[in-house]
Structure formats: structure tokens, C-alpha cells
Amino acid sequence: xxxxxxxxxxxxxxxxxxxxxxxxxxxxxxxxxxxxxxxxxxxxxxxxxxxxxxxxxxxxxxxxxxxxxxxxxxxxxxxxxxxxxxxxxxxxxxxxxxxxxxxxxxxxxxxxxxxxxxxxxxxxxxxxxxxxxxxxxxxxxxxxxxxxxxxxxxxxxxxxxxxxxxxxxxxxxxxxxxxxxxxxxxxxxxxxxxxxxxxxxxxxxxxxxxxxxxxxxxxxxxxxxxxxxxxxxxxxxxxxxxxxxxxxxxxxxxxxxxxxxxxxxxxxxxxxx
Amino acid sequence: xxxxxxxxxxxxxxxxxxxxxxxxxxxxxxxxxxxxxxxxxxxxxxxxxxxxxxxxxxxxxxxxxxxxxxxxxxxxxxxxxxxxxxxxxxxxxxxxxxxxxxxxxxxxxxxxxxxxxxxxxxxxxxxxxxxxxxxxxxxxxxxxxxxxxxxxxxxxxxxxxxxxxxxxxxxxxxxxxxxxxxxxxxxxxxxxxxxxxxxxxxxxxxxxxxxxxxxxxxxxxxxxxxxxxxxxxxxxxxxxxxxxxxxxxxxxxxxxxxxxxxxxxxxxxxxxxxxxxxxxxxxxxxxxxxxxxxxxxxxxxxxxxxxxxxxxxxxxxx
Numbered sequence: 370x371x372x373x374x375x376x377x378x379x380x381x382x383x384x385x386x387x388x389x390x391x392x393x394x395x396x397x398x399x400x401x402x403x404x405x406x407x408x409x410x411x412x413x414x415x416x417x418x419x420x421x422x423x424x425x426x427x428x429x430x431x432x433x434x435x436x437x438x439x440x441x442x443x444x445x446x447x448x449x450x451x452x453x454x455x456x457x458x459x460x461x462x463x464x465x466x467x468x469x470x471x472x473x474x475x476x477x478x479x480x481x482x483x484x485x486x487x488x489x490x491x492x493x494x495x496x497x498x499x500x501x502x503x504x505x506x507x508x509x510x511x512x513x514x515x516x517x518x519x520x521x522x523x524x525x526x527x528x529x530x531x532x533x534x535x536x537x538x539x540x541x542x543x544x545x546x547x548x549x550x551x552x553x554x555x556x557x558x559x560x561x562x563x564x565x566x567x568x569x570x571x572x573x574x575x576x577x578x579x580x581x582x583x584x585x586x587x588x589x590x591x592x593x594x595x596x597x598x599x600x601x602x603x604x605x606x607x608x609x610x611x612x613x614x615x616x617x618x619x620x621x622x623x624x625x626x627x628x629x630x631x632x633x634x635x636x637x638x639x640x641x642x
Numbered sequence: 643x644x645x646x647x648x649x650x651x652x653x654x655x656x657x658x659x660x661x662x663x664x665x666x667x668x669x670x671x672x673x674x675x676x677x678x679x680x681x682x683x684x685x686x687x688x689x690x691x692x693x694x695x696x697x698x699x700x701x702x703x704x705x706x707x708x709x710x711x712x713x714x715x716x717x718x719x720x721x722x723x724x725x726x727x728x729x730x731x732x733x734x735x736x737x738x739x740x741x742x743x744x745x746x747x748x749x750x751x752x753x754x755x756x757x758x759x760x761x762x763x764x765x766x767x768x769x770x771x772x773x774x775x776x777x778x779x780x781x782x783x784x785x786x787x788x789x790x791x792x793x794x795x796x797x798x799x800x801x802x803x804x805x806x807x808x809x810x811x812x813x814x815x816x817x818x819x820x821x822x823x824x825x826x827x828x829x830x831x832x833x834x835x836x837x838x839x840x841x842x843x844x845x846x847x848x849x850x851x852x853x854x855x856x857x858x859x860x861x862x863x864x865x866x867x868x869x870x871x872x873x874x875x876x877x878x879x880x881x882x883x884x885x886x887x888x889x890x891x892x893x894x895x896x897x898x899x900x901x902x903x904x905x906x907x908x909x910x911x912x913x914x915x916x917x918x919x920x921x922x923x924x925x926x927x928x929x930x931x932x933x934x935x936x937x938x939x940x941x942x943x944x945x946x947x948x949x950x951x952x953x954x955x956x957x958x959x960x
Binding site (some may be wrong): 388391393394396397398400401402404405408409469476481482483484485486489516591640642 | 663680700701702703706707722725728729730732733734736737739740741742745750751752754755795798801923941
């Protein structure tokens with residue numbers, strides 16, 4: 370076959386866009402992430418599935434023996450913790466993808482290479498966040514199945530947990546990009562776990578109700594970004610939904626509206642200079 | 643299109659291009675045209691502005707001023723459409739270490755707009771052309787430097803671009819790997835692909851480029867066909883003056899004074915002095931041989947002599 374046939378016979382691809390966003394770019398980058406994910410699936414599963422499940426069983430069974438029910442309620446402790454672990458994992462998984470993962474892609478000039486194809490920084494952002502959400506969903510399903518099997522989640526309304534998981538995943542994928550886009554070195558990126566991840570996980574009401582805190586701490590706790598998601602997840606998992614959930618939803622959407630544009634601006638500044 | 647059928651139409655037009663980074667002017671108002679089917683080289687020492695120019699051409703860096711058009715499209719206004727007709731090989735391979743070889747190509751082809759089925763078919767063709775088919779399932783880490791470079795070029799060719807932009811395609815490769823890359827670039831060139839490449843290997847520029855521009859400090863110092871540039875700046879032959887070990891410091895100083903007084907073009911390379919005759923044939927050094935004991939030899943002038951004459955000999959930061 371002549372080189373002429375190989376290199377000059379190809380028709381140019383048609384670019385289909387919706388509101389200026391080329392969905393092929395998003396599909397292709399998502400697929401790239403998927404292939405990278407399944408190539409090293411054992412490690413990914415360990416992080417996404419084994420770690421939160423071990424934690425849930427450890428806390429649920431271990432601490433659950435010491436604290437059979439949440440004080441002041443009839444709710445068994447494992448049932449109280451499990452919905453929070455689901456959104457906690459939905460925070461960590463995409464945040465890792467878009468902080469450490471994205472930083473590695475920047476360092477390896479992978480984004481530079483991708484951007485030589487006809488795609489935009491916005492499409493890169495959407496694709497990476499979409500994959501973060503995908504991983505959060507996989508994690509959610511795994512943990513929920515285990516929790517249901519142990520009898521810690523008993524209500525069919527748990528299916529609606531997909532909503533807070535989605536919002537949390539989008540929000541914290543965006544937070545991950547805030548760190549990867551501004552990091553002068555890899556040690557800075559690890560701050561996302563020290564400054565954001567661990568405090569969120571410990572203080573957003575996953576392991577104890579805010580009522581046990583002093584009133585001033587309760588006020589602060591309500592503004593911790595993961596807290597409304599924990600409320601939503603627990604309400605869906607225990608079928609105790611009420612009108613206050615609307616505020617939780619609006620709070621999460623509001624934070625996404627702030628974080629995502631900022632992520633975009635910082636990522637664009639990082640990649641196009 | 644074969645090389646003999648090269649069209650005279652300009653595929654790339656660069657005009658008054660400027661790039662500032664804070665206080666630093668990396669590119670200072672350069673301009674050049676590249677014809678369809680041509681291989682055009684940007685030569686220059688480190689920090690000359692080559693990579694910045696290549697990044698602007700590829701749409702990875704917005705120009706501060708000036709314009710670039712590719713296939714009639716303005717890079718600043720139609721970046722996406724321009725990148726649809728360009729294949730880019732960045733200075734670092736930018737290969738995806740998380741994917742095996744064939745997935746690197748498939749994913750780039752799919753990203754560039756091929757259907758998934760086309761991307762798979764095309765990957766097989768391109769792997770064959772670049773002699774990488776036996777490594778299709780290999781991990782990127784398992785490839786040699788030369789293979790990685792060829793894979794990076796293969797990736798840029800996935801969507802059959804009209805223009806291939808390459809930033810230092812063979813930097814860091816051993817001579818065998820470099821020759822292999824040159825062979826394959828030569829074949830692409832023969833097939834009519836338009837190429838813009840930056841390099842600081844003179845032999846690479848002489849081997850592959852139809853025309854070249856010599857850059858330094860963000861400016862183009864000269865532009866033309868390699869032979870023409872050599873003739874213009876250093877003539878046909880270079881006289882190499884090998885000064886004897888017994889020469890005193892004063893005799894050497896006297897030789898330099900004489901060279902300056904005669905307005906000679908010369909450069910010192912280690913213990914040798916190279917004397918050139920711009921636009922001439924062979925430099926006459928008869929007025930110099932009495933000053934100090936020396937051995938005079940002549941050799942054909944080449945691009946490296948031009949490079950040293952135009953850009954000087956001081957070391958540049960990496």
C-alpha cells in the first residue's frame with residue numbers, strides 16, 4: 370500500500386457540536402479513561418470498593434457493637450453510617466481522578482497531546498468529570514449492594530441516592546481540578562486530601578449526628594459542603610424524606626455553580642498559555 | 643501527490659507573529675509561508691522561540707499579536723477547524739502510559755473525528771507504516787526511545803492531516819533510531835505531506851527540509867533553501883586554520899587583529915579558527931599564514947557553519 374493511499378485519502382471528519390460542545394470529544398476522552406481504568410481494574414477496585422467496604426464493616430460491626438443505636442434515636446449505628454459512607458466515597462473517588470489523576474496527565478503532557486486534536490478545554494473538563502462521576506456510580510453500587518446484603522439499608526428509596534452521589538461527584542471532581550490546575554508540584558496536590566477530603570469525611574455528619582456537637586459547631590457543620598449530601602443520602606436510604614432536602618439540593622447545586630466555572634478558568638489557564 | 647507535483651499554493655501563512663510571556667518576548671514579529679507539500683524547518687539554539695512558534699501553530703498557545711493561517715483558516719478564530727487538518731508531535735512524546743500501543747492510536751483517531759471502526763482500521767495501517775505492528779499490544783514503558791518517537795508521529799498521522807507539525811522530532815535519539823525516523827519522515831514527505839519541524843540538528847535540517855528559517859532571540863535571521871542559506875552566509879568552502887602548539891599568545895592575538903582588520907567572517911571552534919567567504923567560493927587566507935605557524939585545510943561549508951555565524955557560540959540555557 371502506498372503512503373499516498375495511507376495518508377492523503379482520508380476525508381476530513383465532520384464536527385458535530387451542541388451549543389459549541391463536541392460530544393465526540395467527550396465520548397472519546399471518556400472511553401480513553403475507561404480503557405485506562407479496566408487495564409488496571411484491580412487497583413481501582415481496591416480503592417473504590419474494598420477500602421470503603423472495609424471501613425463500613427469495621428465501623429458498622431466494630432463501633433456498632435459499642436453503640437448499638439444512635440443516641441436519642443432507635444436507628445442502629447450501621448444503618449446510620451452506611452448512607453454517609455456512600456457519599457463519602459462519591460467524594461473521594463472523583464476527587465482523586467481529577468486531582469492526582471489530572472495532575473499526572475498534565476505532567477506527562479497528555480492533555481497537551483489531546484488538545485492537538487480538535488477538542489476544547491471545556492470538553493476535557495466535562496469528559497474528566499463525567500468519568501469521575503462514572504467511577505463514583507460504580508463505587509455507590511458496590512457499597513450499596515454490600516450494605517443491603519448486611520441488612521443496613523432496607524428501603525427501596527435508596528435508589529434515589531444516585532442524586533446526591535451525582536452532585537457530590539461533580540462538585541468534588543471540580544474541587545480536584547482546583548488543586549491539579551494550580552499545583553506547582555505534586556505535594557501540593559496531596560493537600561486536597563489533607564485540607565478537603567479528610568475534614569469533609571470526618572465532620573460532615575457521616576459518623577455522628579450534628580446534635581451531639583455544641584450549637585456553634587452545629588451551625589458551622591451545616592455549611593460543610595459534604596453535609597447536605599450526607600443528609601440527602603441518609604434520608605433516601607432510610608425513607609425519611611422531608612422538605613428540608615430541597616435546601617440541601619440547592620446548597621449542592623449552588624456550590625457546583627461556583628466551583629465548576631472556577632475549575633474551567635484555572636484549567637484553561639494551565640493548559641493554554 | 644508526489645514531490646514532483648508539489649503545488650505552489652501556501653498552506654501556512656505566518657505574519658508578524660509575536661508572543662510575550664510576562665516581561666519576556668519569546669517570539670518577536672516573525673513571518674513565513676509554507677507551501678503545500680513542502681518540508682519547512684525552524685532551526686535555532688535553545689530559547690530561540692522555536693517551540694513557542696510550534697505551539698502557536700498547533701493552537702496550544704494564543705499569539706500576543708500577528709496571525710497564523712492554515713489552509714486559509716485563522717488559527718485564532720477557527721482553532722478547532724485548524725486542528726482538524728493538523729497533526730502535531732510535541733517535543734515530549736505525550737504518549738498515554740495508561741494505554742497499550744494500539745489504544746494510544748485508536749483513542750487519538752477517535753478523538754480526532756474518525757469513527758471507532760475507522761480508528762481501528764487506520765491504527766493497523768499506521769502501525770504497519772511505522773513498523774510497529776509487532777508492538778501493538780505492548781506497554782508504552784516497554785518501547786525504546788526511537789519506537790516512542792515513531793509512535794508519537796504515527797499518532798499525529800492518524801487522521802491524515804494536511805499538515806504535520808513536529809517539535810524536535812529526533813532529539814534524544816541514538817543515531818540508528820534517528821535514521822529510522824528520518825527514513826519514515828522522508829517517506830511521508832515523498833507522499834506529499836506538508837511538514838513543519840523544529841530542530842537543532844543541522845544534518846536533520848539538511849536531510850529533510852526543502853526550506854528553513856534560522857531563528858534566534860525570537861527573530862528569524864534568515865530564511866531560504868539550505869544550500870542557498872549556506873552559500874549566502876559562508877560560501878562554498880570553509881578554511882580551517884589549525885594553529886601550531888608553539889604559537890605564542892601574542893601571535894594568536896595578532897592573527898585575530900588581522901582577521902578583524904580584513905573584515906573577515908570567522909569563528910573559533912576549540913583550537914581551530916574557521917574562516918568563511920560569504921557568497922564566495924573559497925576563502926583566501928594567504929595574508930594570514932605568515933602571522934603564525936598554522937595548517938590550513940579546506941572543507942565544504944555546511945549548515946552548522948551558518949548556524950554558528952548567525953547565532954554565535956555562547957551557551958544557551960536548556
